Amino acid sequence: MTSEPFVGLLMFIASRDVETRVVAAMRRAGIDDITLAQARVAARIGPHGTRLTDLAEQAQVTKQTATAIVDRLEHAGYVERVPDPTDGRARLVRLTGKAEALLPIARAEERRIEQEWERHLGPRRMRELRDALTLLREITDPYRDDA
Template sequence: MADPNLGVLLFIPYRHMEQRIIAALNASGYPITAAQAHVSQRIGDAGSRLGELAEAASTTKQNAGFLVDQLEKQGYVERAPDPGDARARLIRTTARGREAVAAAAEVEAAIEREWREHLGAEGTERLRAALLKLREITDPYA
């Protein structure tokens, strides 16, 4: 692709970061797939309902449920009663899940340092400002 559109140019660094984080987690004893990560990274601090996770991850409730089942078997999440609705369950991150999140954050920070070295401080801040401005019209969860 000689002249990629902006969407592709935004996706390439995201994919690079995601692949490196997933590889590092797997190498560190936290096996997880990209699909599982897409769901798990959307769990709120107090927990989230399955439907909320499915919507935020742009997947079906059935697929989100399948991924949550896998995450639960691996010890990253747990299901707990929802104090606001006795019929509902919340998906919450476990201690092991928080360990994996911390490990991922270390890799993320290292990648951002690499990008900052490549772009320079001013270039990095301009990119961040432009992306934050673009988020205003593209992120329904902002």
Template sequence: MGMAEEIHVGVLMFTAYRSAENRIIDAARRAGYTDLTVPQARIAARIGPHGTRLTELAEQAQVAKQTATVLVDRLERAGYVERVVDPTDARARLVRIAARGAEVIAVARAEEARIEAEWSEHLGRRRMQQLREALTMLREITDPYAAPD
């Protein structure tokens, strides 16, 4: 790669994302949630407020259904998630955040706030707001799971 070539914006976004993800996992581990792995956290992060079907979690995390099943089984045994009957379809199950999962989410949210404050401090409030607006707009063409307005 020549000196004149810029780093692709996707790589720049991934680098920032990976840094944030690692910091959040580290914060969870420091708080005593030492059994939580990155792949488990990635699956758990996609669980909606009322629960999400395993097939949807697998699809969103871009892993095989078998992989998602193994990850959810481990999360369930550790008390982070629970499987419940889907109220819209008694034959189906939803994966829902359990009590221990809610605790670790609180730790994650606190670290996210620290990260955002640091990034804001580094970039300045205006640039941070522009970054948020630009990335939010980009979701319209990049995120198949973005909720429509």
């Protein structure tokens, strides 16, 4: 009579595993001055920069938290703040070259994980998983856009 585990919990377990592994890959590559929360925010920065308020919204934290995280990222040299030409109040947060150099490391680990998953699930189930999650995003992510 034990009901099946809640799907949300299963997802949490898997995504936590992913985060842990990507962070570990960074550490192995010698990058140890960037935290998970910082990476989450940085991952939302678009190619031409993103406003702090937008980052806060997308990462689901308050503006104050986003400010603090961007402060640290800036201090570590991973992002810079430039004035927004279209709005005198606003500033755009942009990735620096130092940050962009890190992307391949993260991407490589992600690919490795996906390959392992595909090996474990088989191609058909992997395909189904991807489809279902993509569809689900429509109702769980209010800020989707492909940057």
